[in-house]
Amino acid sequence: MAELPDEFPLPGLPEQVQIYEVGPRDGLQAEKEIVDTRTKIEFIRGLRQTGLTAIEATSFVSPRWVPQLADAAEVLAGIGSADGIRHPVLVPNQIGMDRALAAGATEIAIFVSATERFAHENLDTTVDGAIELAAPVVRQAAEAGIGVRGYVSMCFGDPWEGRVPIGQVLDVVRRLADLGCRTISLGDTIGVATPGHVQALLEAIGGTGIGMDRLALHFHDTYGQALANVLSGLRCGVTEYDASAGGIGGCPFARSATGNLATEDLVWMLNGLGIEHGIDLDRLVQLSGWMAGKLGRPSPSRVVTALYQEAAADQLF
Amino acid sequence: MAELPDEFPLPGLPEQVQIYEVGPRDGLQAEKEIVDTRTKIEFIRGLRQTGLTAIEATSFVSPRWVPQLADAAEVLAGIGSADGIRHPVLVPNQIGMDRALAAGATEIAIFVSATERFAHENLDTTVDGAIELAAPVVRQAAEAGIGVRGYVSMCFGDPWEGRVPIGQVLDVVRRLADLGCRTISLGDTIGVATPGHVQALLEAIGGTGIGMDRLALHFHDTYGQALANVLSGLRCGVTEYDASAGGIGGCPFARSATGNLATEDLVWMLNGLGIEHGIDLDRLVQLSGWMAGKLGRPSPSRVVTALYQEAAADQLF
Structure with missing residues (x-):
């Protein structure tokens, strides 16, 4: 199957995209299983060997909130x-920033919410409060020459508030851009986006x-819509997409265990569209199959499900 | 979650589509589990109650080939x-046609292959041979005023031949159109299509x-591409889509157990795009959850996975 899919570019799409791998952080933080440190390191080193160039490594959120990391x-x-x-690495506040810098982090990501209710439930603050918490961290990073990515959660729907008005998202995105975030990742935290909404x-x-060069799209596949949404993003000219190797992770507030868009499923579509991404799909499938074994459950990625079972027995990693 | 997804139409897409339900036939014929007759009847009656108006009921293929039906x-x-x-109902040849008519069928579907190797492996004939086998059946149906749908398998890739040249598919589609098939369903039997290819x-x-009004698209979700491919089909103006309730079924020749596009995942996207289809998603999710229980395994549909587990305990069916 290595010669498939056929390559058929669609007019008007970008020639190249950046895949931003979130498996080790967004993936593992949402898994019930706590993975040991050695396995995490092997996983990240394995991801590097697949050709990925942006791999969010971990989170300096309080261990009381996220014991997984x-x-x-x-x-x-x-x-x-x-x-x-x-x-x-993800940092939630000044304490996290201090820990991250002490650990040698050279790039950070901060997170805020587009909705009041999620800001309250997840961050114990308000939309404004989250941005105010992030502001000094972003300024400090800028002074240290460290790049900052800003995540916005609940950009499409919220499990409590339902519909999220676009104006509300716009306001938060603009404030993160003004603060100096290099990239702003628009999160569909509960997976309810559809292509027209995107x-x-x-x-x-x-x-x-x-x-569009300042934006990334972060889709969850809870309702199977993630790739159709990526296609919509590509048509609009967005060139950075978050994905999780093997589809690990999810949002504890979402209704189902199906979480992040699987990197493999994204790579398959990009291969078909002839869009460059630099990733060796076969190696990635092997790695995600291995990681699914560590997590003790099958990978939710369709591509891993299809290809790992027939993969060569000798592991690449 | 009933108020989600938000409705955001995309300019240029059809306002309405026909969903052609293939679960009772294409789904059940590919399941290992042989479902009893009473359950099949309950399933089809349940599907009717969801608002579906085209439900392929069964197949008059030889029981030696497909004992499931x-x-x-x-x-x-x-x-x-x-x-x-x-x-x-599906009919493979004159014998199947005679059985179907005797059983009171009022509409039929015939099937051919776009590739020689699949024609050989699946139908024990050639591409030409399959069309010649179908021709008298189609003519007889036309004389009896019975509508005929023509399925073309392996329109995008073939597990043995790999890439399938477009010209080869074109030739088969043209011949089915000339024969008088009312609708021609383009099958991505092994799920390798991507949006540019579509x-x-x-x-x-x-x-x-x-x-485009004579075409239907039949995607398998083996590599997670089915909905992105539907989106591509919608942009081209195709208004008929095959799907299987709960995503049951698959192709025994494909590499994985993940088969047909789940009707629920399709309906979710259409709801978001504001495209009319007439189906009650909640009822369909209940039915597919019930059917997954009969098949003894979880539904591969993302939407069923997300919504069935929290559905009201009292069954609608």
Whole structure:
């Protein structure tokens, strides 16, 4: 099957995209199973070997909130650095920032919410409060020459509030852009986006003068819509997409266990569209199959399900 | 979650589509579990109550080939007819046609292959041979005023031949159109299509003068691409889509157990796009959850996975 899919470009789509791998952070933080530090390091080193160049490594959120990633400093020390590969880490506040810097982080990501209710439930603050919490961290990073990514949760729907008005998302995105976030990742935290909604939001953001080159799209596949939504994002000119190797992870507030868009499913579509991404799909499938074994459950990725079972017995990793 | 997804139409898409339900036939014929006749009848009656208007009921293929559907005549007798609902049945040849007519079929579907190797492996004939086998059946149906749908397998890739040239598909589609098939369903039997490939094939078919209103698209979700491919089909103006309730079934020749596009996942996207289809998603999810229980395994549909587990305990069916 290595010669498939056929390559059929669609006119008007980008020639190249950046895949931003969130498996080690967004994936593992939402898995019930707590993975040991050594396995995390092997996983991240394996991801590097697939050609991925942006791999979010861990989170310096309080271990009381996210015990899955309590070993953030050890993971960062264990993976070291690799030429041409970025390893951003998530930081929630000043304490997290201090820990991240002490651990040698060279790029960070902060997170805020587009809805009041999720800001309250997940961050114990308000929409404004979350942005105010992030502001000094972003400024400090800028002074240290450290790139900052800003995540916005609940950009399409909220499990409590339902519909999320586009104007509300726009306001938060604009504030993160003004703060100096290099990239702003629009999160469909509960997976309810559909392709027209994606286009409407992107057009509205574009209308404020924020370029598509400053945006990333972060889809969850809860209702199977993630790839159709990526296609919509590609048509609008967005060139950065978050995905999780093997589809690991999810949102504890979403209704189902199906979480992040699987990197493999995204790579398959990009291969078909002839869009460059630099990733070796076969290696990635092998790695995700191995990781699914560590997590003790089948991978939710369709591509991993289809290809791993027939893969060569000798592991690449 | 009933108020989600938000409705955001995309300019240029059809306002309404026909969903052609293939679960009772294409789904059940590929399941290992042989479902009893009573359950099949309950399933089809349940599907009718969801608002579906085209439900392929069974297949008059030889029971030696497809033991799962050996009870075709009993199923057709058991479901009877219902106002405004079509129940096509699959017929492979003259013997199947005679059995179908004797059982009271009022609409049929025939099938051919776009590739020589699949024609050989699945039908024990050639591409030409399959069309010659179908020709008298189609003519007989036309004389009896019975509508005929033509399925073309392996329109995008073939597990043995790999890439399938568009010209090869075009030739088969044209011959089915000339024979008098009312609708021609383009099958991605092994799930390897991607959105650019879909557009390229549809544009090529359109170039021969065959209208998009004579086409249906039949995607498998083996690599997670089915909905992105539907989106591509919608942009090209195709208004009929095959799907299987709960995503049951698959192709025994494909690499994985993930088979047909789940009707629920399709309905979710159409709801978001504001495209009319007439189906009650909640009822369908309940029915598919019930059917997954009968099949003894979880539904591969993302929407069923997400919504069934929290559904009201009292069954609608």
